[in-house]
Amino acid sequence: MLFFSGLSATLQAQTKISGKITDKKNHPLPGVNISIRDSYDGGTSAADGTFSFTTDATGEQSVIFSLTNYQTQEQKVNLSGPVTLNIILRNDISQLKIVTISAGSIEASSEKNNTVLKPLDIVTTGGAMADIVSALKTLPGTQQTNDKEGLFVRGGTGYETQTFIDGLLVRNPFYSGLPDMPGRGRFSPFLFKGTTFSSGGYSAQYGQGLSSALVLESQDLPERSSYSLGISPIGLSGGLDELARDKKGSFGIEADYTNLGPYLNVIKPKFEPSVNPEIIGTSANFRRKTSKTGMLKFYGYSNWTHMGSIRPSFEYAGAKELFEMKNQNVYTNLSYKELLGNDWKINAGVSFSTNTDRITLDTMPKNPDPLKIHNLSQLAQSRVMLTKNIGNFSALRFGGEYQYAVENAAYNGYKADYVDNYTAAFAEGDIYFTPQFVGRVGGRMEYSSKIAKMNFAPRVSLAYKLDQYSQLSLAYGDYYQKPEQQYLRFKPDLDYMKATHYIASFQRVANNYTLRVEAFYKKYHNLVKTSPDTATNGTGYAKGIELFWRDRKSVKNLDYWVSYSYLDTRRNYLTYPYEVQPDFAAKHTFSVVTKYYISSITTNIGLTYSFATGRPYYNPNLPVSQFMSQKTIDYNSVGLSVSYLTSIRKAFTIFVLSVNNIGNFKQVYGYHYSTDAMRREAITPNIPRFIYLGMFMSFGIDRRQETIDNL
């Protein structure tokens, strides 16, 4: 008995363990959990890194030190008396602290932290009217070219920006428009969970864009099933999104009808419409999780547009010019992604799209037989990319693409059709020299059967993290693009156009503030010239500096950003006699976007101001030495959107008022001259100020936020 209590006393003897925990730089680490394996005993380090606790354990024991973002350490000790342990914990680099490639690109992602924009920002922009490209025009590097189709980036034309959905090229991302009245983007911003706008220096994964890539990543499964209905003076829309009971799949359908006729009867446009502009749109999607990590997605879209205008003839006094267009567009995209094990990942996709424009041109009443233009473009493509993660952060990516493109054009029965087989292979590696320093080295090889030449485009980026929020980046790369269809159609011996990018940028993304400064130089080779002959021997350059500042904190409930772009660019292309600043480029562009939420009346107000200095225009009355020497007036625009949120019975409802160019500023994009150069006409918006009022209701899931952001 005595013996036992004696033994018990020894066993119960408490041993004190104490010490201090620091990081490699000798800074104390508080909050470290210190434990003895398989025992409750332990402690937590204090603010100065010290700890002290007692334990009943004896003999050989393992003491474990663990703290988030640090590598857990284990220390063997012999507990026969008090123990002092001074421990240095090493950083366990988490994703948040490592550097990522950022030169040239602005990313909006809901999944990653530290992005400059969120997906909602793209669509809460006042005056953007839920058009992705209109919203992107408030970002640095873009031009306010609202008279031409596409996104004009850093001295490049709209054609030089390519759109990709889940890695696959989109051949006709914009609605077909009328002359000087380009169509907006076809795809709703809410199809996408991530948007990356690259104004240069982008990855070898993407090709055929000389200037810029707009990379869109489609949504995964919805949170819940829902139904929606929208009503406005110009149209109706309805949709449903059904989530499967097992929550592993979903399908959705949507339809919309727009008729601008009644609106144009009230607010007279500059040019008389030849028909009531009508748009019918439908879409369907299907998504299925094929395993815990695999996902199969389908998106299909079809759309019919009919519109036209009648303008006073420029060439023949008293006559009128008719331009009428019927467009039919179908776009489909099927993609698959899955983890293959052993750190391999596959992304694969196929896509088919077809676009038909039927255009009627007529000079009335002079010409008895109207001109008929019938353009058809079809694109079938497939793409596979494999990614292998190496070590903690580095990755190797490679893959291939194949595109089969049919480009048919008929002009009053005269045909100019061609087919192009395009293949590309790419490979690139993201190599982390340290967690703070990454290099991306890659290349892309392309072959077009029409051009019958191979090209090779090397690309390199470096990024170095200065501290938790800031990083420096550099990028270099070659970019090739086929000349536009209308030139390639008639002249098969054209070469690829080429641009070389050099970019340096500094970016600081803190919690509520973002600052981004980027400088670039871009050299153009082999641009298409149409005079004296059609050939790819044009040249050009663009250089500039851009600023972006965003602040979500200084004024309560106010979120704003400011973009400024300085652009110095000259090019000799098409009919230009020598290198000049082209007619789509403004030297200074400036935007302020503000968003203010008034919670007491549940109303969101978005106000956007954009400014650009005048653009050059061609005056045929001037000598060649003064080509493009005159400039238009400066561009000013203020866009507003007001959204009021409420509920009517069980349906969440939102009322939206959206106005662009609210100040009714005069906007001149350039001038058209008659053939004899005697008369000219300013290119101005057809509807200088567009006012939109709508009501949206949703049942089931609360979609009000989605609706508000859609306007």
Place this chain on the structure above:
Amino acid sequence: MITYKNLNLNMMKTFVLSFCLLVTTFSMTFAQSAQYQSAMSKQIALLDDPANRGPEKMQEIANTFERIAAAEKTQWLPYYYAAYCYVMNALSEKDKSKVDAIDDKAQAAIEKAESLSPNNDEIYCVKSLVATARIGVDPMTRGMQYGTEAATLLGQAGQINKDNPRVDLLQGQSLYYTPEQFGGSKEKAKVKFELALKKFATFKPASEIAPHWGEEYTKQLLSK
């Protein structure tokens, strides 16, 4: 989401404090080891002490729960309480850039608890708090996703155990802080709180260390 924009941090703090008003009756009814019972009881009592309100103390208590969890290996409650401590820290953290990292710890702990005890209404309640904490980082962007997730989790908890008063408390809290235009309602919230109180009156925790927080906080909300 606008729904959660007005859910201010002070209220969340009150919520944290309410944890201190736990029931403190003990009855050794379960055949768990005496050491486990006493260690758990001691830690829960620490949570009870107003002196332990700061984030450092909460971290310290969470660390102890983690040690108990690691040693026991098969008990879900220590992970559950560790997650609870972390999520309270996440909800009261003012620096939004730090919330996700703290909430990640809560999520990791509650997922371990769930792997040991699947289909557990109490675990779903804490998971809904983990989702709620994420909304606060960026309400406009995240409200949709995490607001739905939090509501779904509470719905699942209610299906598993319709007598759990914490489900009604948390649902009422969401209604209470949501503006009326967005489907919130102080009246509906009151009904939920009263229902929660009724359930608290008859609620019998599975053991003295099983979750039983929230009654005092419900009363505070109701008295507003």
